[in-house]
Amino acid sequence: MSEENGRNDEELHGSTAVSGMYENWFLDYASYVIMERAVPAIEDGLKPVQRRILHALKEMDDGRFNKVANIIGSTMQYHPHGDASIADAIVNLGQKNLLIETQGNWGDVRTGDSAAAPRYIEARLSKFALEVVYNPQTTEWQLSYDGRKKEPVTFPVKFPLLLAQGVEGIAVGLSTKIMPHNFCEILQGAINTLKGKKVTLYPDFQTGGKIDITDYNDGKRGGKVRIRAKIEELDPKTLVIKDIPYGTTTSSLIESIIKANDKGKIKIKKVIDNTAKDIEVLVQLAPNTSPDITIDALYAFTDCEVSISPNACVIHEEKPQFLGASDLLKHSVDQTVDLLRQELEIKRGELMEKILFSSLEKIFIENRIYRDIEECETWEAVLETIDKGLDPYKPQFYREITQEDIIRLTEIRIKRISKFDTFKADELMRKLEEELKETEYHLEHLTDFAIAYYQNLLDKYGKGRERKTEIANFDTISASVVAANNAKLYVNRTDGFIGYGLKKDEFVCDCSDIDDIIVFRKDGVCQVTRIQDKVFVGKNIIHVGVFKKGDERMTYNMCYVDSKSGRTMIKRFQVLSVTRDREYDLTKGGKGSKVLYFSANPNGEAETITVYLTAASKARKKVFDFEFADIEIKGRGAGGNILTKYPVRKIQFKAAGVSTLGGLDMWYDEVVGRLNTDERGNYLGNFKPEDQIIVFYKDGSYELTSFEITNRYEPSQVLALQKFEPEQPVNAIHYDGDNKTYYVKRFMVETSTQNKRFSFVTESKSSKLVFASNTAATRAKVTYKEGRSKSTTEMDLSEIVDVKGWKAIGNKCPVQNVQEAQLIVEEPKKEAEVDIEGLKDSIKSEVEEEENQLGLFGGGKKEDNPS
Numbered sequence: 052m053s054e055e056n057g058r059n060d061e062e063l064h065g066s067t068a069v070s071g072m073y074e075n076w077f078l079d080y081a082s083y084v085i086m087e088r089a090v091p092a093i094e095d096g097l098k099p100v101q102r103r104i105l106h107a108l109k110e111m112d113d114g115r116f117n118k119v120a121n122i123i124g125s126t127m128q129y130h131p132h133g134d135a136s137i138a139d140a141i142v143n144l145g146q147k148n149l150l151i152e153t154q155g156n157w158g159d160v161r162t163g164d165s166a167a168a169p170r171y172i173e174a175r176l177s178k179f180a181l182e183v184v185y186n187p188q189t190t191e192w193q194l195s196y197d198g199r200k201k202e203p204v205t206f207p208v209k210f211p212l213l214l215a216q217g218v219e220g221i222a223v224g225l226s227t228k229i230m231p232h233n234f235c236e237i238l239q240g241a242i243n244t245l246k247g248k249k250v251t252l253y254p255d256f257q258t259g260g261k262i263d264i265t266d267y268n269d270g271k272r273g274g275k276v277r278i279r280a281k282i283e284e285l286d287p288k289t290l291v292i293k294d295i296p297y298g299t300t301t302s303s304l305i306e307s308i309i310k311a312n313d314k315g316k317i318k319i320k321k322v323i324d325n326t327a328k329d330i331e332v333l334v335q336l337a338p339n340t341s342p343d344i345t346i347d348a349l350y351a352f353t354d355c356e357v358s359i360s361p362n363a364c365v366i367h368e369e370k371p372q373f374l375g376a377s378d379l380l381k382h383s384v385d386q387t388v389d390l391l392r393q394e395l396e397i398k399r400g401e402l403m404e405k406i407l408f409s410s411l412e413k414i415f416i417e418n419r420i421y422r423d424i425e426e427c428e429t430w431e432a433v434l435e436t437i438d439k440g441l442d443p444y445k446p447q448f449y450r451e452i453t454q455e456d457i458i459r460l461t462e463i464r465i466k467r468i469s470k471f472d473t474f475k476a477d478e479l480m481r482k483l484e485e486e487l488k489e490t491e492y493h494l495e496h497l498t499d500f501a502i503a504y505y506q507n508l509l510d511k512y513g514k515g516r517e518r519k520t521e522i523a524n525f526d527t528i529s530a531s532v533v534a535a536n537n538a539k540l541y542v543n544r545t546d547g548f549i550g551y552g553l554k555k556d557e558f559v560c561d562c563s564d565i566d567d568i569i570v571f572r573k574d575g576v577c578q579v580t581r582i583q584d585k586v587f588v589g590k591n592i593i594h595v596g597v598f599k600k601g602d603e604r605m606t607y608n609m610c611y612v613d614s615k616s617g618r619t620m621i622k623r624f625q626v627l628s629v630t631r632d633r634e635y636d637l638t639k640g641g642k643g644s645k646v647l648y649f650s651a652n653p654n655g656e657a658e659t660i661t662v663y664l665t666a667a668s669k670a671r672k673k674v675f676d677f678e679f680a681d682i683e684i685k686g687r688g689a690g691g692n693i694l695t696k697y698p699v700r701k702i703q704f705k706a707a708g709v710s711t712l713g714g715l716d717m718w719y720d721e722v723v724g725r726l727n728t729d730e731r732g733n734y735l736g737n738f739k740p741e742d743q744i745i746v747f748y749k750d751g752s753y754e755l756t757s758f759e760i761t762n763r764y765e766p767s768q769v770l771a772l773q774k775f776e777p778e779q780p781v782n783a784i785h786y787d788g789d790n791k792t793y794y795v796k797r798f799m800v801e802t803s804t805q806n807k808r809f810s811f812v813t814e815s816k817s818s819k820l821v822f823a824s825n826t827a828a829t830r831a832k833v834t835y836k837e838g839r840s841k842s843t844t845e846m847d848l849s850e851i852v853d854v855k856g857w858k859a860i861g862n863k864c865p866v867q868n869v870q871e872a873q874l875i876v877e878e879p880k881k882e883a884e885v886d887i888e889g890l891k892d893s894i895k896s897e898v899e900e901e902e903n904q905l906g907l908f909g910g911g912k913k914e915d916n917p918s
Contacts, residue, residue: 128195155167230270289333304355549580607651625687665697780797795852842866
């Protein structure tokens with residue numbers, strides 16, 4: 052059979068020749084290895100596996116160390132190539148001591164010792180990484196390989212990371228090898244680039260040694276560097292190697308020396324490795340051997356000198372390109388300037404919005420526009436009245452005043468109106484305007500701002516990163532040693548010592564050695580100090596614990612005797628911010644005052660105590676109870692309330708109390724997709740620890756999440772986000788792509804798994820969710836299309852369909868071509884009237900005359916209406 056006939060037979064039977072497979076598939080495989088595995092991207096200097104590790108670390112970041120095994124597991128959500136490759140990449144990043152802070156045995160690049168198993172070592176992001184690598188507002192995102200999560204395409208890195216860390220990779224048909232450079236010199240080079248000066252960068256290595264950069268050629272292909280170990284003559288019979296060449300280890304170096312000796316190239320007697328904190332390899336010479344000749348021989352025949360050819364290949368504009376070190380620096384500087392511009396523009400927009408609303412608030416309160424809404428009987432009338440009152444001032448704003456702005460004005464609390472301070476408001480606006488002016492100045496002088504940014508990095512992180520490799524201009528990147536290990540806190544109350552080294556004393560709690568510790572003493576003094584192995588904080592300690600700055604839930608209850616008056620005082624207070632190692636007196640300041648009772652309450656609990664007076668006191672009742680709930684929580688400097696003026700024998704705990712602090716008010720900012728407690732966006736409600744959030748997505752799925760502020764929601768995908776009401780059904784209107792029909796369905800949420808999406812519409816690609824709500828309200832205002840015109844109607848979803856299973860398709864919607872739907876809150880007029888009445892009541896208390904004029908008491912006199 053001829054070759055042509057054979058090929059035709061293969062084609063007829065649907066088979067493909069091996070040569071065809073090779074031609075069609077090998078190029079795809081090569082492209083994948085180059086783009087997605089071995090070669091770093093120029094934008095952030097990271098390979099995909101490194102980028103995914105850093106993304107997983109950021110998602111896990113809470114300031115504490117994480118087991119590397121856990122980091123690997125989190126990274127596998129984004130990296131589909133097994134745990135071994137991830138583990139090796141994490142160790143590689145950790146050993147560079149730039150982006151990751153490490154804890155445990157991470158091996159040693161000098162000796163070649165491998166790291167301990169992932170379950171034994173820990174890591175977290177360094178402060179440097181948190182500052183220069185991450186910014187979700189300027190990050191481009193993509194779906195992970197399985198489409199379940201999102202990951203960055205590249206990080207918005209504002210630092211030449213590729214030059215600082217260096218990289219090696221072998222792909223199909225090409226390789227990359229970029230030398231690491233000195234941290235400080237890179238930053239100085241970036242500054243000089245912005246100043247228009249010529250910059251030349253040379254490599255520098257953690258392992259030290261000496262480097263010849265004569266043929267470096269800016270790190271491009273064709274260049275090379277020669278690196279030598281530092282060899283000194285200890286005595287006529289002994290040489291000592293103190294630094295080794297980049298890419299070698301003490302083990303490989305010793306092995307190469309032994310091999311050279313076995314081949315007769317050099318004559319040595321013995322090699323001893325004394326490496327510990329510093330490298331020290333002793334080479335004992337054979338009798339009658341010249342030390343100088345042996346040093347030359349070591350350079351010539353062993354790994355005491357190596358030659359490395361750099362090859363700076365990176366992914367640029369979606370293809371591999373070969374660039375030089377100066378090109379990489381220039382690209383990074385340009386990218387950093389652009390990123391700084393984006394961040395400044397974002398900041399400017401936020402400041403302009405703050406100024407606008409502050410101005411609106413001031414106008415609303417100072418011009419008493421809130422009084423004009425007293426006689427309004429509908430919500431629409433309230434909005435219209437406020438809008439009309441703002442008309443004379445609208446030209447001064449940089450944009451139009453929207454209904455959302457007006458609604459925010461109606462949400463201002465009466466307490467805020469009554470306590471409004473024009474001076475403070477003007478001061479706040481002046482500060483915002485100054486900050487805006489400064490931001491605009493930085494935008495106009497972007498180059499100077501970028502120079503200052505690089506200089507700040509140099510001042511902040513440059514210390515301790517001195518050059519290690521001799522020759523010319525550059526240091527090796529030094530590892531910054533961060534003492535941040537998990538530890539246990541102990542206390543010696545009598546002698547006044549705390550620390551993690553007092554293992555024979557009283558154990559307090561687990562902590563980190565980067566934590567601050569708060570201490571309360573019998574004399575009423577409070578102090579915050581950084582934890583150490585052992586530190587003196589004063590005798591007679593009554594309480595010690597980990598201090599969390601700004602913790603508004605932690606409340607301290609205390610009773611003390613004031614030495615000046617002899618009275619026993621009682622107080623509840625919080626310690627939100629302090630100066631470290633400064634002593635704060637919690638009493639009225641009298642010398643000799645002492646604490647009789649003290650408790651720390653993580654959630655503002657208010658217990659009941661029993662007070663025992665002395666037998667000689669003149670009080671009739673010598674034993675009585677007191678509840679801390681009866682007094683307010685104030686600052687630490689408050690003197691407190693008088694508990695009793697009589698001498699107190701002792702105070703005892705009687706009964707535990709409940710928290711006097713309410714839940715946490717949460718808002719959702721639809722623009723950035725973030726939760727907040729700053730009253731930005733839609734108010735979600737008051738959250739207690741057990742509460743959850745339910746998110747409805749436009750694709751017809753829902754997800755339960757916690758209410759952590761670190762949560763991030765993609766605004767373009769979210770249809771509605773609400774506080775989850777487990778006792779209420781979900782009311783939804785959805786479009787079924789198979790039937791091309793709009794349906795109404797109601798179902799109970801039966802799942803409890805957090806951070807997992809569950810779809811409740813059909814799987815058709817065109818199926819979508821139009822409306823969803825998880826509140827008691829069931830009425831909705833529906834906008835639908837009839838021909839070319841739009842119409843609206845109100846419908847009660849509970850009358851259209853009963854509560855069924857979440858898989859049920861539901862009942863057909865009474866109207867089709869639904870464009871949107873909005874929830875109608877139950878009895879909106881009554882709620883509006885309540886809000887208006889509340890505003891009226893506040894005004895009544897201040898302006899008696901207006902109360903009667905407005906007829907707020909049904910036409911009668913105030914005395915006739917005690918209600």
